[in-house]
Amino acid sequence: MSLHEIAGGVCRALTVKKDGPSLYDVCDPVLQAYRGGDPHLGKFYRTALGNPPLRALLRRTGLPALKDPDRLAGLRAALTEARDAEAPDWAAIGAPVAELMDGIGVRHPAPPAANAPVRPPGIAEIDRAIRKTGAHLLGSFGKNGFIPTYAAFNLIGDADIGGREMLMALTGLNARGYKNSTLLFSLARIFIAHSPARALINPPWRGIAEPMWEPVQIRHRSAYYDAFFTEALLGFVETGLASPDEAGAARRAIADMVDFCLKTSAEEVPSHDGSNVRVITALAPGRHPRFSRFFAQIKQDLGFGIYVPDCDTTACSFSAATQAGSDDPILQQPLLDFYRGYQVRAGANEPVVTVPLNDNIDYEGGVVTWIDNLAGERPYGNDLDPTLNLDILEVSFRNLNRWQIIETPQRLETVHRIIAFQKRLVESGAFKNPRSHIYYLPELYSAYFGRCYAAFIALPLAAQRVIDPGNVFALIRARVLGYVQGDLITHEMNPFDAALALMALAHLGAEVSTFTPALHCIVQGLGEGGRKGPYKAYEWNKMKTPTRILVGGPEVTSAFVLMALALARKRMVAAS
Template identity: 80%
Template sequence: MGFSTIAGAAFRALTARKDGPSLYDVCDPVLLKYRGGDPHLGKFYRTALGNPALRPLLRRTGHPALRDRKRLGALQEALRRARDEAEPDWAAVGQPIAELMADIKVHHPAPKPVAAPARSPGLAEIDRAIRRCGAHLLGSFAKNGFIPTYAAFNLIGDADMGGREMLMALTGLNSRGYKNSTLLFSLARIFIAHSPARALINPPWRGIAEPMWQPMQIRHRSAYYDAFFTEALLSYVETGLASSDEAAASRRAISEMVDFCLKTSAEEVPSHDGTTVNVITALAPLPHPRFSKFFSQIKQDLGFGIYVPDCDTTACSFSAATQAGCTDPILDQPLLDFYRGYQVREGANEPRVTVPLNDNIDYEGGVVTWIDNLAGDRPYGNDLDPTLNLDILEVSFRNLSRWKILETPQRLETVHRILGFQRRLAESGAFKNPRSHIYYLPELYSAYFGRCHAAFMALPEAARQAIDPDGAFALIRERVLAYVEGELIAREMNPFDAALALMALAHLGADVPSFAPALHVIVASLGEGGRHGPYRAYEWNKMKTPTRILVGGPEVTSAFVLMGLALARRAMTK
């Protein structure tokens, strides 16, 4: 988006004709200053929505429906109840906001079809991009002592979050601070959607994964990211393109990141059989997440003070450590015994999914996201994401012998039920629907299925037959390849989309000529990141509540591009 476009949108927002009460007309009388009640609601309002940067952009945006004094009064009364009541009826509190969310009109990207490129880039161009990405990751580690990832708010919200889903979140989340932030971000979305400022907050982009061009980006570190960067550097060393110094630096970084995952980020939690298990927390205690002091305080003010472990971070950390040859005793724990307690069994523990934003899919056999800590905290309630369940399968295949999965009927049954969950997702075509995913996009699901499929195919034939006697992997592979070849690479892509497409294509054994569209985008985009790296930051994963929070970074793009190109290169040189 050029300067003239930004300036025009800003000017229109600052000079718009006000057509009804604004966000601040609604909230200031209730939340700007008050005594008693819940202090966090007002603090969140002043910090996130009433701040000096956002207020000028939205103060002239009114909502015509709120010229009805009865409707305005009902909305303000709902805010008062959220502010003053010890145990608000959150469904009733959210209802006036849910009704106003009907015409937000936020849609998923719909990239245009494109013609296939005339030629595929050569190995020299591919090798150049791999080396640039590898050097970027190692340079970032040397500079920061870790490889950072960033979070950014998109205040227009997620396309899958309508009024119905907002009410699901308000009633299913456990943390009052998280309910507060969901309520007020949802209210703000209504006014942003009607404001010329919408063009600044949510400009169009190329491809599917959203670029992270928001000015407020929060740098942080997590074991989930370190596990992923570990895999990327392992991939770089395996290409043989790293210099001897770079290979040595990669091994040092890998060792430190694995240590961060398995030791710094380890947390003891209760298991469902009365024992305790060491899992990996989403964010290690301060100062390990490496927030700046400013953002650390903002995080507290916004109500994101409590983080709990999650099944995905645990699976990915164990997998990366296994691939790196780590022998830490924590890896001997058969995670499937623990995950079984978090696995949805139809009719028995379905209420475990308290925030069913993707209730268009059948949860039976899937494992939920969040793990209760020793104090019993679960601030996000619980949800269920398909990609997370691929990671559980993948780490189980890498530790098949260590965890005696084939020899233990209960563990094998857990694997069978997760695989059944994935099969139904593919048979229905739901994996292609963004609504089916909580934290990821369909193209990332496709890439991670490729990663999982590769681990499965590395097993002996007898093991594969015991795990998948009915050919679920073959069916899912066919459906995922059809999506990647027929939809993803046939339309406009950005380099992040292209990297994910390459990972899926190469891992799933697609014909090498099919790599051409993705390779072309990646090579042609090299250098787009300017001083920040070879490529821009794009959406890797997201939170749909309390608003659309994107996670990614230039280093993340470099890592995905590196892995996608490394896989393509291996197939091209066979």
């Protein structure tokens, strides 16, 4: 948005005619100051929603529906119960908020069709982008001692979260602080949706992945991110475009990040067979996530004090370490034995998915996200994401011999059931629906399937036949390519979209000629990041609750562009 547009939006928000009670008329009498009850609810309200800038923007936005005194009283009574009850009835508390969420009109982006460029960029232009993104990652590591990623709140919320899904979250999440934040963010987004401030908080953008334009971004470090930065730097070295100094710096950074994943971020958790297993948590303890003191306190105040391990960070960390040639003893653990305990069996342990926001898909055979820590804590309840399950397959293929998967019937069955889960998802077409994904976008699912497929076809043919006797991977490959070639790259993209499309096309063996739209978008976008990097920050992954929290950063975009261009360049050179 231009400064003129921002100024106009602010002016309209500050001067709009008020029509009904505002967010603050509803909440101040209940949450601004009180004694007893749950102190976190009021602290969250004052920190996240009652802060002066947001209060100024929303104070004149009223809801006509709340002119009804009975409806207003019912909403305040619900907030009072959330504040005071020792064991709140969250379904009843959320009901009046859910009723108000109808018609807030948050939709997924629908990019217009784009004209296809005739010729691809030259290899010299591709090499320039590879060198720029590689240097950006190494420069960031040298400056910070790690490669940062950022989180940012989008207060308008996620298009897939309506009143029904909000109630799922309130009743399925475990931590009271997380329920509090979900309740209040859901209430706030109703007022934002009806405010002129909506255009400031959620401006339109180009492509699918959302740019992280928000002024407040929380910088941090995670093993999940380090795993992908490791893969990107491995790709940089493999291109041969890194100078000797850069190659040496890349290897040192890779060694440090692998150590951060496997040692600093490791913790012991109980397995379902009674043993303990070492897994990887997304946020390491103490100073290691590298939050500033200010944001560390805000994180605590907003109800994110406890962070448990997850299956995806564990899989991606093990995969990156395997690719980097690590021989750490932690890699000897056959993760499939552990994941089997978190795998859904229809009619048996299906309630393990307590937050079924994507209940449009069949969970049978899928592995859920969150891992109970030694204290048995599960603050986020549990959910199930299809892309996570691709990462489990990918790390299993890379460790096929080490974990003796083919030789162990139970492990092979676990793999077969995950593949069957993916087959149903793709055959139904649900993989293209953003609602089917908890933490990712369909375009990222496509790129990650490409990554998984590359690991699969690198196996001996005999092993491929045992793992996939029904040729499911060929079926999924055809459907994913159809989506990427027929939909994604035929519409307007931003550089992050284009990088994901290119990763899928290159990994899945598409014709080199199909790379052209994505390559053009990436090369033409070089420099858009200004002083922060070669490219802007875009949405990599997200949390749909308590509101839409985006994770990404300029370094993340550089990493995915680097990986995509390295793959495409290799194919293009081989074809020339």
